[in-house]
Amino acid sequence: MIDAMDKAAGLTPGNPVFEARRLRPEFVQGTELCRLSVLTPQHGLGLETGLRIALARRIAALNADEILIADYDAQLAEHDQSGHLLALSQGAGDLDEPLATIARHVDLVTSTPSKAAASDIARLTEAGLDIPQIVALSELIAFVNFQTRVATGLRLMRAS
């Protein structure tokens, strides 16, 4: 069975990297459960799945991950039929609050995590996010940065 990471890395059964990945079932299953926990959690804590997918697409773009960008674009089309999250997903800066503050934070933590400071968390609070939402947002940002790195590494293995 092909999972989301195989899809992102372009792996299919019979490929040596696909087979080697199956020697670590803990990683295969664990990564998929993590993906579900940040994108489609049972308790969304007030961050809807459409918003989560839009932010994931924005993070994939900052990582220049064309395959994940296309994948999140397709998911967003299903979850955001009105298109009101399209600009956010595509990296726009001139957004309504709290999306503007959320987008700024996503960009900062993805591209320059070393520059994040206490004041950046305070901005999220001022924009109206509660503590569980700040934690959920942090896990989402961090997961997509994990996902793109695993996918990148596996793609390089496949191509070498």
Place this chain on the structure above:
Amino acid sequence: MISSVRLKPLTWHPHIAPVELSAATPEQLDAMKVTPSAKKVSEYVRTLAHDPESCLARTVLFNAIMYVEGGLPRPDRELGALGASMVNGCRYCAVVHARQHAHLTKSDALVTALYLGKPEMLGERDAAIYHFASRLSATPSQATQDDIATLRAVGMDDIEIIDLIHAIAIFGWANRLMHVLGHAQSATSLPNHQPGT
């Protein structure tokens, strides 16, 4: 003669109020229980327990990546974690995993070289791992097929490289929690000047 770098552990404090155990929901308690040190639940875990679903899933995956049997030796996973943490600027994680590396290898040599900014002092295998960790951690990634070829050339097989990719990537995750949601205190690197003999 280069004096060796010994790192003291840092303490971490969150920017936001962690979950109090007395007020935790059953789901939050369940999410916090998975950590190896169940006696006292750290501020870090209690902070992340605000979102118990991701906290539980990530903890299980993190422990598998860092501690699963076989494959890549533990010190190499710590080196991947250290290389990522240096790029991502997470001082707390860098110190934890530098100390783990020194402990597991019973040597400060690698940590000294990296903290003094002299990666050219690393051996061939360590250098291959460190450079791959640095390049894969950049945003966007700068890792190339040459990096994979270099890892294979120093003797790493597919499963070891998969282990390494995950050890680096999970710190692309952990660093973005630890450094963003809190701050590390009392950073002291103690240069231990040994008299020449």
